[in-house]
Amino acid sequence: MTTEQMNDYFEELEAVCLKNDNIAPRLFEEYGVNKGLRDENGKGVLTGLTNISKIVSSKIVDNQKIPCDGELWYRGYRVEDLIHCLGQNEFGFEKIAYLLLMGKLPDEREKEDFDRIIGECRTLPTNFTRDVIMKAPSEDVMNSMTRSILTLASYDKKVKEPSVSNSLRQCIQLISEFPLLAVYGYNAYNHYEKNESMYIHHPDKQLSTAENLLMLLRPDRKYTLTEAKVLDTALILHMEHGGGNNSTFTTRVVTSSGSDTYSTMAAAMCSLKGPKHGGANIKVMEMMDDIRAHIKDYSDKDEIEAYLRRIVDKDAFDQKGLIYGMGHAVYSISDPRERVFKDYVKQLAEEKKRQKDLELYENIEMLAPKIIADKRHIYKGVSPNVDFYSGFVYDMLGIPVELYTAMFAVARIVGWSAHRIEEMICTDKIIRPAYMSVMEEKRLS
Ligand SMILES: CC(=O)SCCNC(=O)CCNC(=O)[C@H](O)C(C)(C)COP(=O)(O)OP(=O)(O)OC[C@H]1O[C@@H](n2cnc3c(N)ncnc32)[C@H](O)[C@@H]1OP(=O)(O)O
Numbered sequence: 001m002t003t004e005q006m007n008d009y010f011e012e013l014e015a016v017c018l019k020n021d022n023i024a025p026r027l028f029e030e031y032g033v034n035k036g037l038r039d040e041n042g043k044g045v046l047t048g049l050t051n052i053s054k055i056v057s058s059k060i061v062d063n064q065k066i067p068c069d070g071e072l073w074y075r076g077y078r079v080e081d082l083i084h085c086l087g088q089n090e091f092g093f094e095k096i097a098y099l100l101l102m103g104k105l106p107d108e109r110e111k112e113d114f115d116r117i118i119g120e121c122r123t124l125p126t127n128f129t130r131d132v133i134m135k136a137p138s139e140d141v142m143n144s145m146t147r148s149i150l151t152l153a154s155y156d157k158k159v160k161e162p163s164v165s166n167s168l169r170q171c172i173q174l175i176s177e178f179p180l181l182a183v184y185g186y187n188a189y190n191h192y193e194k195n196e197s198m199y200i201h202h203p204d205k206q207l208s209t210a211e212n213l214l215m216l217l218r219p220d221r222k223y224t225l226t227e228a229k230v231l232d233t234a235l236i237l238h239m240e241h242g243g244g245n246n247s248t249f250t251t252r253v254v255t256s257s258g259s260d261t262y263s264t265m266a267a268a269m270c271s272l273k274g275p276k277h278g279g280a281n282i283k284v285m286e287m288m289d290d291i292r293a294h295i296k297d298y299s300d301k302d303e304i305e306a307y308l309r310r311i312v313d314k315d316a317f318d319q320k321g322l323i324y325g326m327g328h329a330v331y332s333i334s335d336p337r338e339r340v341f342k343d344y345v346k347q348l349a350e351e352k353k354r355q356k357d358l359e360l361y362e363n364i365e366m367l368a369p370k371i372i373a374d375k376r377h378i379y380k381g382v383s384p385n386v387d388f389y390s391g392f393v394y395d396m397l398g399i400p401v402e403l404y405t406a407m408f409a410v411a412r413i414v415g416w417s418a419h420r421i422e423e424m425i426c427t428d429k430i431i432r433p434a435y436m437s438v439m440e441e442k443r444l445s
């Protein structure tokens with residue numbers, strides 16, 4: 001069969017699926033099914049309890065629920081406070097990883113031990129880079145990492161041992177290894193697919209996760225304190241977001257079946273890379289490139305608005321009708337993390353002389369919520385999310401776009417790990433929701 005014939009064949013199959021997989025929308029209402037496990041106001045169906053974090057997007061005033069500025073709390077502390085309490089030269093990723101995993105801030109000795117363990121675990125089995133990561137390199141670094149995670153299971157003699165301590169060991173090892181899987185996966189792609197020179201630097205046990213990431217990425221291993229602090233902040237902001245986000249819920253679901261840590265984290269990675277979830281950071285950059293190619297004047301709000309309307313009408317960019325970086329399943333008026341990012345964006349844009357780009361971002365930020373509201377059914381409000389500015393920040397740090405979602409994963413594996421442990425300790429029951437069957441019974445003649 002030629003490729004064209006194959007395509008025709010699958011298009012015919014698609015038409016059959018569209019006919020036979022068709023469930024009348026009224027049936028969802030009739031049986032009280034919440035599409036996407038969200039009620040008619042967009043609120044998630046209650047599926048669990050957690051002590052790890054809290055997300056606030058509305059407040060009760062005079063017995064009425066009203067949208068409010070978003071809040072994000074990690075183990076009892078506001079994420080902004082955790083960031084602002086760090087010393088000028090202090091990196092927070094490791095300390096906050098300890099907090100999320102252990103439920104308490106580490107004292108000095110606990111922090112020293114944890115840093116040492118993270119540093120010592122930041123290594124890969126002998127020849128792993130050559131034999132696994134360098135094989136079949138891909139622009140999709142999330143896929144490359146997922147393959148590496150599953151392969152790491154073969155090197156673990158206690159892969160299936162189901163104790164909490166064994167899972168903690170595996171989770172902490174993976175937290176340490178993720179920066180290597182990400183950067184080396186990118187290096188393989190950059191060399192074999194883009195014909196660029198390859199350099200594989202070894203990690204440094206004494207450096208923080210953010211510093212290691214920048215050092216591993218750069219040919220000359222050099223970075224400034226400001227750059228490492230900005231990346232550290234970005235990682236902290238992406239570490240955790242409740243039990244219901246798509247990848248953490250996946251972690252909970254796979255953990256509940258009794259599966260091992262490697263398989264659980266691989267499943268979470270597959271969820272995170274979706275463009276409606278963590279993959280949105282790459283989509284934002286592609287969308288911004290597309291907008292730049294179609295807009296002459298970054299300060300012309302009418303011109304920008306007209307193009308954004310075309311995007312929402314599925315008439316421009318990827319024709320999915322989404323303005324990436326906008327909207328959130330929980331937040332309404334604001335995502336607190338976007339506000340923190342915005343402060344850094346302003347400083348960096350000035351330093352790197354990217355004010356024109358910033359102007360374009362700010363105009364989109366201002367125009368998009370209204371355009372979406374005009375064209376869609378809005379329950380709670382749409383505002384910029386954490387990933388509207390994250391790609392711009394990574395770009396200004398010289399991080400290649402192929403690594404954006406991987407950066408998210410390097411951070412979010414901490415939240416996934418905390419939820420895996422909480423699921424094992426507090427729930428220990430297989431997750432199994434119900435689907436109402438609307439199937440018609442037939443007899444074979
Ligand atoms: C780390 C993260 O995962 S943050 C999210 C990253 N994702 C993105 O940036 C992708 C773009 N955004 C989106 O796709 C959505 O906002 C999501 C998936 C994040 C949340 O979706 P929902 O829970 O459906 O949001 P919500 O209930 O507020 O949406 C209301 C309406 O606005 C639409 N809408 C929401 N965001 C957008 C957007 N960015 N562009 C266009 N339309 C949007 C929804 O499709 C829905 O329309 P409909 O019901 O009339 O079809």
Ligand SMILES: O=C([O-])CC(=O)C(=O)O
Pocket residue numbers: 240241242244245246277328329330386
């Ligand atoms: O909570 C969600 O649905 C999306 C998410 O992971 C985040 O915003 O960090």
